[in-house]
Amino acid sequence: MTSAASDNPGNRADALPKSWNPSEVEAELYERWVAAGYFAADATSAKPGYSIVLPPPNVTGSLHMGHALDHTLMDTLSRRKRMQGYEVLWLPGMDHAGIATQTIVEKQLAVDGKTKEDFGRELFIDKVWDWKRESGGSIQWQMRALGDGVDWSRDRFTMDDGLSRAVQTIFKRLFDAGLIYRAERLVNWSPELRTAISDIEVKFEDVEGELVSLRYGSLNDNEPHVIVATTRVETTLGDTAVAVHSEDPRYKDLIGTTLEHPITGRQIPIVADDYVDPEFGTGAVKITPAHDPNDFEMGLRHNLPMPSIMDERGRIIGTGTEFDGMDRFEARVKVRERLAAEGRIAAEKRPYLHSVGHSERSGEAIEPRLSMQWWVKVESLAKAAGDAVRNGDTVIHPTSQEPRWFEWVDNMHDWCISRQLWWGHRIPIWYGPEGEVVCVGPDETAPEGWVQDPDVLDTWFSSGLWPFSTMGWPDSTTELQKFYPTSVLVTGYDILFFWVARMMMFGTFVADDHVLTAGKDGAKQVPFKDVFLHGLIRDQYGKKMSKSRGNGIDPLDWINSYGADALRFTLARGAQPGGDLSVGESHALAARSFVTKLFNATKFALMNGAEPGVLPDRTELTDADRWIIDRLEEVRAEVDSAFDAYEFGKACEALYHFAWDELCDWYLELSKVQFAGPRAESTRIVLGNVLDAVLRLLHPVIPFVTESLWRALTGGASVVIADWPQATGIATDDTAAQHISDAQRLITEIRRFRSDQGLADKQKVAAKLIGLDTAGLTELHDSVANLARLTEPGAEFAATASVEVRLSGSTVTVELDTSGAVDLDAERRRLEKDFAAAEKELVTTTAKLGNEAFLAKAPDQVVDKIKGRRGIAEAEVARIGARLAELSGK
Known part of the structure; x- marks a missing residue:
């Protein structure tokens, strides 16, 4: 710990605002990250590669809760891997959304009484491009508001020249292989969209x-x-x-x-x-x-x-x-x-x-409608997609989704890929004057006078190439060598069959392409190693969110009200492989409270000079110090295991309860006593180190507040590029853990006894703690007294009440002098009110249990519940009655 911090511990606390107001800092922090190049991936780096491609949202779309969940989980994975020393590419982009985009532009033309036919194909497509440049992609600034750490320099669009080249290339390869054909078959037809x-x-x-x-x-x-x-x-x-x-x-x-x-x-x-x-x-x-x-x-x-x-x-x-x-x-x-x-x-x-x-x-x-369309023959492609999972080349998380995957790919019907639109990738088939047909590749030219097929390809055709077309395929690129196959695909289980299946079919079709296998021992490549399938977001009552129900939540509203960190923590905390998650205002409020708690705790620590440093020998640490360090290590291991298994909710729960319950509610309170004693210096280092690690562990999920707090705590450039916490390799001190557990139980029981006695929370009471030495808690005497609001007994001390607390190895007796500490009349009135309520509950439940007709009809679980209520009421009547009798005798 530096002398400057020791001499003026408020210096670093002053770097933080008085309170955490996300709207004042989040946008600035994000642009700082982008400007610093933290999210830019270096394909020539010696670090191991880790890559995720963003499921491309429609260019017409805006951020909804499903997007917010997807993006939060992908960003969490990316940020953690970056901190773990990987060269991370999270590649963004958008889908041209053929039908949706063309419909928007056609509606704009209709306002002026025009149709696309009035302009002709080329002029109409120019108008669509104009709309895309001016109005499309509003989701991009929404992604920035959420904190997406994507490499914006590699932003792709499915109608880019490079991606169009990839589409034309794979169409020709499939056509030449006899896997694309034209036939009259039944299709889903939209008369309005034609x-x-x-x-x-x-x-x-x-x-x-x-x-x-x-x-x-x-x-x-x-x-x-x-x-x-x-x-x-x-x-x-x-x-x-x-x-x-x-x-x-x-x-x-x-x-x-x-x-x-x-x-x-x-x-x-x-x-x-x-x-x-x-x-x-x-x-x-x-x-x-x-x-x-x-x-x-x-x-x-x-x-x-x-x-x-x-x-x-x-x-x-x-x-x-x-x-x-x-x-x-x-x-x-x-x-x-x-x-x-x-x-x-x-x-x-x-x-x-x-x-x-x-x-x-x-x-x-x-x-x-029976219609002449272009089709992909899927039998061999679907089999390869299924075999990739069967062989373990691609792993689906959770494995419980595998049967659904196999059921789909093993029974897939041929895929209609043609659309009667103008906006999209035009089918590269040309017809000659005598009915000849030729498929034209990206480096080929159609014969003069031949006519191109008027249809365009299904949007899913181009997005099915997304994992490798975005990295430059069919050309050989450093990105493909470094980042392909991608590490994980994160998406909802509801599009497992549509988008995921298409990517797997195309990815396995080109699996032995030399530009994909170069430098990889010639092994066939799948588009992604892991597929993580999360569930759907539902409202707080478990109902699916929809416009018709009116129960949808705009994630930007939550960002504006509670901050991006609160939104992200709410979503990540509820995300488990394959499981749906319910969210409501109460969840967002709880997440905001957690962020605020973390901010206030760190600011308190900074005001008391906490700063990371080299830990003293463990023999110089208190039980509380050793306990919190050991608990941190246990939580770190649990968090790593959970993240590795894509159990985001489990990781967040572990961090939430450690940070709130153990670090803030216990260690910070214990440290207040230590700050005033001879262990102040080591306490500052321990607290600084623990906060440093907690902020790094939480950063992937709540990046904004952890960035502000970590920089103030450590003086480092950014937690985005900080190292991920590593295992300490130090054996856990079970004795210290037991001592803290005993102290927690003792303090809790004293607090409960005080409440029963009607003592105000802040009212200090003289007391004697008998048996602390036998329990091994002598070192914690001052902490117990401070947290239980007890003072040293004076010469005239006379105990008016006592409580015995059974701990792990002995019993501690607490004698208290409550005389003068309780307003007896007010306490008696409160107890009489509680006693009347308990008596009423006892009478009601006893009457029900004495009603034979009721007992004959009521389910067993209902009867058991009423018996439990009666038992509680009996205990309350006895407890409150005894306390009233005690007060009457005073």
Whole structure:
């Protein structure tokens, strides 16, 4: 400890504000870190590499609680590894979000009565780029507010030239390998957006519909007919068969025959298919292959015609009926009315609650539609993605999520990758005048006069390349050599199947690419070594946050109200592998209180000259000193183990309880006595060292307050680049630990006794501590007296009360003189009020337990609970009654 600090210990405390106000310091601290280059990764460094790529948020997006959780956990991992001596790359970026971004710009054009067609493809794309430069990416400044330690110099965008080159490269490789093909299949179609959309962009909602039972064939009950039920009666126009189960006796004679279509008059076959459940409804289903996924599969099995009866806007076409040109929902009503007029409705329409897919972007009901699209053949890619986990090349945390992973990749369907948009990576397929098809690579040119495919790729196609395209692939780069494969992917379990699966498929497809294996013994590379899956954020009542429920929380509101550290600690403290977490205002308030407690404790320590230094020999330390040092080491080991296992909540709980309960509530209080005694110097060093380590351990989770406190405590440049605490290798002093445990019990029991006696918390009472020497607590006499608000007895001391406290090896007797310390009248009134409440509880619970009718009906756990309440009430009546009797005798 320096002499300057000893002579004027308030110097470093004065460097801190009077109180912690996050809004006044967080932004400045963050920009200081960025300016100092602390987050910039050096690919040529000799340090071991550690890398995380940020799941790219949409360029149209803003920070929500899910992002805040993701970012907090990634930043925690990155900051800790940086302190552990790794060269850390946390690479940021954004996704071009094809549908969402194009929709925003189209809506802006619509304000002026314009459409994208008025501008043409090239001019419209220019307008999208203009919007991206001016308005896109607001999430970036929100990331800074949260404290994200990303390498901004490597910020990437999925439409960057380099990433576009990667997209074109892998498309051609997959195409040349026969893994990309064009085919007419059923897709999720958005009539409003006029494009196919991915499964992840479809949200299923329960909808109040109507179930219509309609009659095919003859209206004469004695002639061939079947009755089918549907919620989408308009699709009847596209029916090409009716299916029944092959073993259903009701329809055996009809299988192989035909019936007249109830509207078009066409003859349609009755086919046998074991997909049909004979126990459901009438046991007969209509088949519309071009507008229902299950019907499509049956249509393939039975070689049925597949007429599309809706155009890209969801309007009826090509049926040759009066319904052509109608919107699908208008047609639903009109078709039912005609069927009813012709006597084809076999039963009254009835309400029917069923699940309907809706577009996440437009909110409309999705229309299954037969459409010519580009597809990825996923069988071999999915198998490789599954094998990477089976072989241990990639480890999923928690392992309980592995079965879900295998269930998905082992049963994956081919992936529709084309979108009918203008904004995005255009499919690199060109068509010649004679129908020729060529896939053009990034260094190739299409033949003159050929026409490029108008569609663009699914956004998930480019984001599936994110772990290696962001580092320069397909070119050989120092980043790929240093930081690939990435160390861990942090994301929610809800997108395990969509984004994670795509990255694993593409990553394993290029696993033996020489630019990825160079310098790595030629071994195949996976995109990430670990996949950490956290749960979803729910509100304080356990309900999923959503706009419709109105229970969402804007993380920026919490940052403004409580500070980024409080938000981060709330999220990290609740995060466990695979488990959902509930958060509410009470959690944020508790986290803010913890940050404030840490600030006040450190400021107190600085005012008393605490400063890290070389510890004296352990023989020169007090029991309290040795105990807190040993507990710190135990907590450090627990925190390291938890972080290594991605158990963020466990690490935060350990640090919270150590810092609050043991360091602040006990050691700081014990140190107040030591500061006034001969051990003051060593106490300052011990406290300084413990605070130094605690601030470093907490820094990855709460970086702002720990930065301010650590710099004031140590005078160091920044805790961001400080070393992570290491194991001391010193054996734990069990005797010191037992002595402190005994002292804590003794102090707690004295405090409880004082409360029972009605003594005010700050009221000091003369007392004798008998048996401290036998208990080994002589050294702690002054600390016990100070914390229990006891004073030395004078010559006239006369004990009016006593309490015996059984400790680990002996009993300590505390004799107190409470005369004059208690307002007897006030204490009697308080006790009488408590006594009446306890008596009332005793009467109530006794009556319930004496009610035979109640006991006969009540569950055992309810009865046990009431018995417990009665037991507590009995004890309180006895305790308070005894105290009242004691007061009456005085």
